[in-house]
Amino acid sequence: EPEVTQTPSHQVTQMGQEVILRCVPISNHLYFYWYRQILGQKVEFLVSFYNNEISEKSEIFDDQFSVERPDGSNFTLKIRSTKLEDSAMYFCASSEVGGGADTQYFGPGTRLTVL
Amino acid sequence: AQRVTQPEKLLSVFKGAPVELKCNYSYSGSPELFWYVQYSRQRLQLLLRHISRESIKGFTADLNKGETSFHLKKPFAQEEDSAMYYCALTPSGAGSYQLTFGKGTKLSVIP
Numbered sequence: 057e058p059e060v061t062q063t064p065s066h067q068v069t070q071m072g073q074e075v076i077l078r079c080v081p082i083s084n085h086l087y088f089y090w091y092r093q094i095l096g097q098k099v100e101f102l103v104s105f106y107n108n109e110i111s112e113k114s115e116i117f118d119d120q121f122s123v124e125r126p127d128g129s130n131f132t133l134k135i136r137s138t139k140l141e142d143s144a145m146y147f148c149a150s151s152e153v154g155g156g157a158d159t160q161y162f163g164p165g166t167r168l169t170v171l
Numbered sequence: 172a173q174r175v176t177q178p179e180k181l182l183s184v185f186k187g188a189p190v191e192l193k194c195n196y197s198y199s200g201s202p203e204l205f206w207y208v209q210y211s212r213q214r215l216q217l218l219l220r221h222i223s224r225e226s227i228k229g230f231t232a233d234l235n236k237g238e239t240s241f242h243l244k245k246p247f248a249q250e251e252d253s254a255m256y257y258c259a260l261t262p263s264g265a266g267s268y269q270l271t272f273g274k275g276t277k278l279s280v281i282p
Contacts, residue, residue, distance in 0.1 A: 059214075087268065099215070099257065101269035112269055147215065154268045162207075162215040 079148030
């Protein structure tokens, strides 16, 4: 069964550094998402992406964040200048079509630790 | 703005006992509701959604619009049900596909 994959599984970085988190969505899916979960808190939506552009973003997704689909398979989340509070588990998800009834399939997550 | 509340952080039940994981939501429109599950060392995966009206692994959930609830139930808990359960909501027909999650309830089934 196809799955969403994410790399790396764990990323440690220094405050102020740029990080890129990578995701490979399921191949025939058209909608892509990033969520994050700070330790002990709820999973929070960051951004959704369709047809090579952002379709929706939360207030968390400020100018420090960007997303890109650099080729036909990868979907990346870039944090330009990491802060301590960016430490979290970052989940990528994809869905075949949009719509509230569609299933979002999640990757295993990347744990980002900012020192 | 939408909100999902799961009042129990941890729920412990004995094997064979009934389980009810509570979920309440706040949304002015008509939402789509989901239960996601995360087993130990595994990814978040969809358990069920209200629009399908299905039973998965013996779990059911009924949307109660009057009480704005979507509680998850199972008549007889199994040890393999031990996991983290998240209730989630997405607006219906609003052009928004983001999932809003509750904080999750950890279900522990005691043998």
